Amino acid sequence: MEDGEQVKANKFKYFIDDYWDIFLGIISIVLAFYFHEHHKMIISTLFAAISIGSLSITVSEIAEILSEKLQEPYGSFVLTLSAVIVEIILLYLILLQVHQSPEVLNTVKGGIISAVIVDMNVLLGLAVFLGGLKFRQQEHNKETSSAYTTILFVASVALLVPSLLGQSAQHTHQQVLDASILIAFVLFVFYVIIVIFQTKTHTHFFKQTARSRIFRLKRKMKEEDTNQEDDYIFEKFNNFGLIFSIFIFIAIIALGAEVFANDGVKLAKEYGVSAGLSGLLIAIVAVSPEIVTAIKAAKNDEIQRVVNIAMGASTVSILLTVPILMLLAFYSHIPLSLDFNPLEIGALILTILLVSKTTDDGHTNYFEGISHLMFFAAYVIIAAYY
Numbered sequence: 001m002e003d004g005e006q007v008k009a010n011k012f013k014y015f016i017d018d019y020w021d022i023f024l025g026i027i028s029i030v031l032a033f034y035f036h037e038h039h040k041m042i043i044s045t046l047f048a049a050i051s052i053g054s055l056s057i058t059v060s061e062i063a064e065i066l067s068e069k070l071q072e073p074y075g076s077f078v079l080t081l082s083a084v085i086v087e088i089i090l091l092y093l094i095l096l097q098v099h100q101s102p103e104v105l106n107t108v109k110g111g112i113i114s115a116v117i118v119d120m121n122v123l124l125g126l127a128v129f130l131g132g133l134k135f136r137q138q139e140h141n142k143e144t145s146s147a148y149t150t151i152l153f154v155a156s157v158a159l160l161v162p163s164l165l166g167q168s169a170q171h172t173h174q175q176v177l178d179a180s181i182l183i184a185f186v187l188f189v190f191y192v193i194i195v196i197f198q199t200k201t202h203t204h205f206f207k208q209t210a211r212s213r214i215f216r217l218k219r220k221m222k223e224e225d226t227n228q229e230d231d232y233i234f235e236k237f238n239n240f241g242l243i244f245s246i247f248i249f250i251a252i253i254a255l256g257a258e259v260f261a262n263d264g265v266k267l268a269k270e271y272g273v274s275a276g277l278s279g280l281l282i283a284i285v286a287v288s289p290e291i292v293t294a295i296k297a298a299k300n301d302e303i304q305r306v307v308n309i310a311m312g313a314s315t316v317s318i319l320l321t322v323p324i325l326m327l328l329a330f331y332s333h334i335p336l337s338l339d340f341n342p343l344e345i346g347a348l349i350l351t352i353l354l355v356s357k358t359t360d361d362g363h364t365n366y367f368e369g370i371s372h373l374m375f376f377a378a379y380v381i382i383a384a385y386y
Contacts, residue, residue: 018232021061025054029256041263048260053288055253056086059246060289062234066242082246084316087115087286089254091321092328093261094282095336101265103275105336110279110383111286112322113344116152116314117379118283120351123291124310125372128358131298131306132366138303142362148311149356151194155318156348158183158190159338166339173337180338184326191319260285276343276383287313303364311355343386347379 028051035044063082091111097104131138162180165171234245268278290309297305322338329336340348354375358368 014231021054021057025051025058025252025256028054029252029259032256032259036259036263041267044259045263045267048256048263049285051256052086052090052253052260052285055249055256056286057289057292059086059249059253060293062242062245062249065234065237066239066246069239069242084313084321085250086253086257087111087283087317088321088324088328089250090257090260090282090286091325093254093257094265095325095329095334096332097261097265098334101269103269104265105334106275106341107265107268107278107282108325108336109338109340110275110344111282112279112317112325113340113348114276114279114283115286115317115321117347117351117376118280118287119290119310119314119317120355121372121376121379122284123287123294123313124306124355125369125376126291127294127298127306127310127369128303128364129366129369129373130295131301131303132364132369134299135301136365138298138301138364139362140304140307140359140364142360144304145307145311145355145359145362148307148315149352149359151190151315152311152318152352152355153349155187155190155315156345156352158186159318159322159340159348160345162338163340163342163345166337167342173335176339177335177337180336181326181330183338184323187319188323191316191323194315194319274384274386276386277380280380280383307359311359341386343382351375 028047032044032047032051035041035047059082091108094104094111095108128138161183162176165179166176234242237245264278264282267273273281290313294306294309297303297309326336326338354372358364358371
């Protein structure tokens, strides 16, 4: 009798472990719409953020299952797209608010840069710090981090071009916009070359980066019952079913993102939140699932996964998110240019230099993690008042 009760308890535990994110995401989005209709903007924005974060975990889970079936290099493409699509949707829906609130252009620009700053300082810093408290020193492939920091440095310098033109009174806004379009094209070409470099010609530089930015969050403890069957429903789907499921959940996320964008922009305007701080909040919402998974990886002494998540995410956030957002803005007749302010560009370049310093030897410890967190704290303070 006790064995039967234990089996039921284990099944219930596995069920919660597998599907908590879906239940939390759906319930949160329903509550977000309810409070949105009743003009409770603070509560609706909060529940919308929770729904986006929870369902993003679900999309990542399904995408990883699909990538394992497709194999490389197609698996990497699926994982990359699933990892950035929420960020793109969120920023684009906020961008559409420009007709009511012109200042959201600066918020979107801040969100683009902040995604990288949050990935490289909060995600990497927190994971390395907590992992370092548990393990005295952790090792990773230094060739991977070296390649990523080179890519990020080149990408940040490319973003500096329209920013420098925008600071000069000799150049018109149209010239800055034209330069931004050209830079977006250059970044996309660079991304294509990097994909070829990573998956075809120099795969040994990226021995573990082909794995998901977001690894399986919900690991079942098979040691307790080796005969326990994995009944996670998405494991049983074929490729078409997995792709369809991803699109369904992304569509639901888009609904939550619409509430978040609509009410969030109004709240920021009402309370006078700076564009820099708004961009940080958007980035934290988009990156939150990755932060959770990176922390779990670090605590399991899988610091290589943390490096893959943080640096891979940052690379894609610039090289793929920027061109796609520019294209969407162009077709929506929104003049989105890449003339970032000096604070954003400076923080981006300094972040890359700091990451290069803390990952160059292939070892990490808690001091390096806390260094990233202190840097981020300083950035938050200046972003709030800039």
